[in-house]
Amino acid sequence: MVQTLFSDTIVALATPPGVGALAVVRLAGPDAVGLIAGVFSKKNLAAQPGHTLHYGTIRDPDGGALIDEVVVALYRAPRSFTREDAVEISTHGSDYVVRQLLALLLRRGARLAEAGEFTKRAFLNGALDLAQAEAVADLIAADSALSHQVALNQLRGGFSQELRTLRGRLVTFASLLELELDFGEEDVEFADRTGLRALLGEVADRVAALLRSFELGNVIKNGITVVIAGRPNAGKSTLLNALLREERAIVSAIPGTTRDFIEDEVSLDGLRFRFVDTAGLRDDPADEVEAIGVQRTRQRIGQAALLLYLFDLTELTPAQVQAEIGALTAAHPALPVLAVGNKLDLASGEQLAGFDGFAVDGTAAVRLAAARGQGLEALQTALLARVRGAGLAGHAGATIVTNVRHARALAVAAEHLAAVRAGLDAGRGTELLAADLRHALGALGEITGEISSDDLLTSIFTQFCIGK
Structure with a gap:
């Protein structure tokens, strides 16, 4: 069992509200399996392995009233979307049935999930980085082949991997600059300025290309x-x-x-x-x-356009x-x-x-x-x-930036990378070079969530639908 960051169990309707053939109610948290096991007939769910389906009925144990015949999907930590124990209950798509089921689970100790809280938990538990988490919302909203393709590529980590590669190459030089600061009185250079200048050129060119792709990404996402x-x-x-x-x-x-x-x-x-x-x-x-x-x-x-x-x-x-x-x-x-x-x-x-x-x-x-x-x-x-x-479509398979937050962070990174290059040309001291490089690394890290704040996470995940 993997230790997760949360002690409470959340519940929400994962399908759109309204009458339909089926509705899916989702739980995640340490008591997810126990909560449903206490109201489920036919078998002891608490003893069942993960990634299994179970048919049975749900009854209110207080009054014995039958709520519905259901199929329960069990997921055991860490092999679930949030890396916690999780349950998905497929019921008939009646508003009344869903209300009764949610009320029952809330009485037994679950709490209603906030908007985007399942995906937020997946991020905080290390299942996704922040760029991948945002791609979940983009994938749900995708309404064309290209928007689907771009969101899926981001969800699978294509964009994140590229950023990690760029950031990793810069971190090596940043650490050498920081080392020079520790030996400031020795007047030594651990970071090869020629190599740093070449690297900055490569990284800056790629960041600029990603920024240019935002025009296309905006078209793909918004039409x-x-x-x-x-x-x-x-x-x-x-x-x-x-x-x-x-x-x-x-x-x-x-x-x-x-x-x-x-x-x-x-x-x-x-x-x-x-x-x-x-x-x-x-x-x-x-x-x-x-x-x-x-x-x-x-x-x-x-x-x-x-x-x-x-x-x-x-x-x-x-x-x-x-x-x-x-x-x-x-x-x-x-x-x-x-x-x-x-x-x-x-x-x-x-x-x-x-x-x-x-x-x-x-x-x-x-x-x-x-x-x-x-x-x-x-x-x-x-x-x-x-x-x-006109360059407004195409680039199949290429990394394309569709998120405004990502574009802004890339613009900040580009600005500070340019400042480092200008500092090298002007012969500025190591402290100034290191400061600008730290800012560039911070901007890239904000995209994937390696550097994040509670306000940033709240701003992102409150835009998600409840149940995701």
Whole structure:
């Protein structure tokens, strides 16, 4: 039996609340098996080994009332998620049954778990480091193939191992610098400055690469925001409905129908796209409300990961489209753009010929008829190609940072690594070099929890769901 850090036993519903076929109630702690053994029929659970399933009934020993027929899964320390004795009770998914079971276990000495407390115990008992623990929440929230892949890689320790390797290499030099401080009066150098400079360059480059990956990680975790912009009646709402395969936005021949944002999500090839339908752009809005909508559209474009500029093939020329896109992106020159010509079915041969070879930033414009659903597959292919070409997706199997806390810690580490390199170049004393290196090591250690505080842990685990 492994000695754990906790003397109490916690309990919580591990499945979503509400009526369903099954519900799972989870216990963890030193009395987890004993608590359920006292109310379980058929066999003595306290004598059963871990990683076994047991069918039986649960009764309230005080009144003898039958609560439910259940299947009990036993886990013995340290071979459990929290490294404690743990029990998972599968009951029928009745709110009443769950309430009665929880009340019974609370009367017998368990206490309700706090949000994220099972995972917090796993971290504090050494089953997971902090980055892996946070990946548990990311895995639960994953709603696309890429977000699932990235969370699973982090949960399995890929990111943590890379950080430990970087940190371990720096620790060696840090210890030599600290040794120099102990022999300050001797004026000796144990840490080879040339080797330290080379190592700092390698580590700083890798930290910078991890920081750059956060842009991609943020997109994977939160989705790619695609703002659909264009003139009134270009077909923006029709396109949104076609992409979503439902009548999400009001479609009308009256210009200016859309006054505010309408947005929803679609998953394409494992990437989550959030499409935002916006007010039509024109210089003379019909009223104050439409003017506000146009202003908000321009603001929303600045927050987008990709601008989908939709234009009417029967109304505009390539030069006009290029000019309007240029005006919209003047303040956001790095914003990826995909030009999409709508009403393909209504355009004449001459109008279509005018757009032959038309491209924006080297990306060919897509032609479609949104009202008929014609050309949607070509649009989806172009969207995926555009975001991947802009560096917003891909890198399968690479370590990708998705957590804001991790990105901030990496930024702090990068700052102090740069300070150490500058100190070496300026010939600064060992004490200053050692101080900056300690700060860099501390920042990297905060990511995995090698250095942590109660406030940090509370902030992280209270964001988890109860029961996990």
